[in-house]
Amino acid sequence: AQSVAQPEDQVNVAEGNPLTVKCTYSVSGNPYLFWYVQYPNRGLQFLLKYITGDNLVKGSYGFEAEFNKSQTSFHLKKPSALVSDSALYFCAVRGPNDYKLSFGAGTTVTVRA
Amino acid sequence: DTGVSQDPRHKITKRGQNVTFRCDPISEHNRLYWYRQTLGQGPEFLTYFQNEAQLEKSRLLSDRFSAERPKGSFSTLEIQRTEQGDSAMYLCASSSGTDINQPQHFGDGTRLSIL
Numbered sequence: 001a002q003s004v005a006q007p008e009d010q011v012n013v014a015e016g017n018p019l020t021v022k023c024t025y026s027v028s029g030n031p032y033l034f035w036y037v038q039y040p041n042r043g044l045q046f047l048l049k050y051i052t053g054d055n056l057v058k059g060s061y062g063f064e065a066e067f068n069k070s071q072t073s074f075h076l077k078k079p080s081a082l083v084s085d086s087a088l089y090f091c092a093v094r095g096p097n098d099y100k101l102s103f104g105a106g107t108t109v110t111v112r113a
Numbered sequence: 114d115t116g117v118s119q120d121p122r123h124k125i126t127k128r129g130q131n132v133t134f135r136c137d138p139i140s141e142h143n144r145l146y147w148y149r150q151t152l153g154q155g156p157e158f159l160t161y162f163q164n165e166a167q168l169e170k171s172r173l174l175s176d177r178f179s180a181e182r183p184k185g186s187f188s189t190l191e192i193q194r195t196e197q198g199d200s201a202m203y204l205c206a207s208s209s210g211t212d213i214n215q216p217q218h219f220g221d222g223t224r225l226s227i228l
Binding site: 004032034036041042043044045046049051090092099100101102103104105106 | 117119144146148153154155156157158161168169171204206208213214216217218219220221222224
């Protein structure tokens with residue numbers, strides 16, 4: 001079975017400060033890891049993925065994520081948050097022989113001006 | 114790339130009625146997925162198609178739910194005899210069949226409300 005935990009329901013930061021959204025996962029075999037963002041009444045928008053290679057992956061809108069195999073984590077980061085980054089963020093995982101994604105419960109990010 | 118399109122965006126119906134949703138994937142994508150998202154939760158997998166073949170169904174997909182993708186292009190998800198617990202956002206996603214490393218791309222969903 002595969003699963004994702006996002007330990008924080010909410011993250012609040014001031015604009016210009018670093019933003020981190022935490023994610024830990026459980027999966028059989030090498031993980032395929034993804035971050036998505038969701039705005040109100042919209043679908044999920046892909047931000048970035050880790051399949052293999054460099055543990056630090058860069059994605060859209062200045063986001064990056066760090067894969068840590070020993071801690072089974074894949075935390076999302078942004079060096080300088082914007083008010084427009086306020087949204088719901090989902091971490092997802094699938095196994096190497098699977099296609100369906102398992103999502104965490106989501107983390108609501110609020111960036112205050 | 115016109116993205117994944119879902120119709121309708123919103124559906125309000127009375128308990129016991131049947132509803133059908135449509136999903137048009139990105140044109141070159143041969144893999145199509147349905148997920149369900151309830152308030153405060155992440156999406157949960159329902160079913161998956163490769164071309165017209167339905168390859169996997171979640172245990173969440175009760176007998177009242179049926180999905181089809183008859184020509185390997187658009188897909189429909191039907192719910193018969195709707196119940197209050199069916200109220201949710203139904204999300205469709207598609208991905209490339211030639212590169213399994215590519216991400217799934219999601220539509221904006223159909224929000225179902227059962228009165």
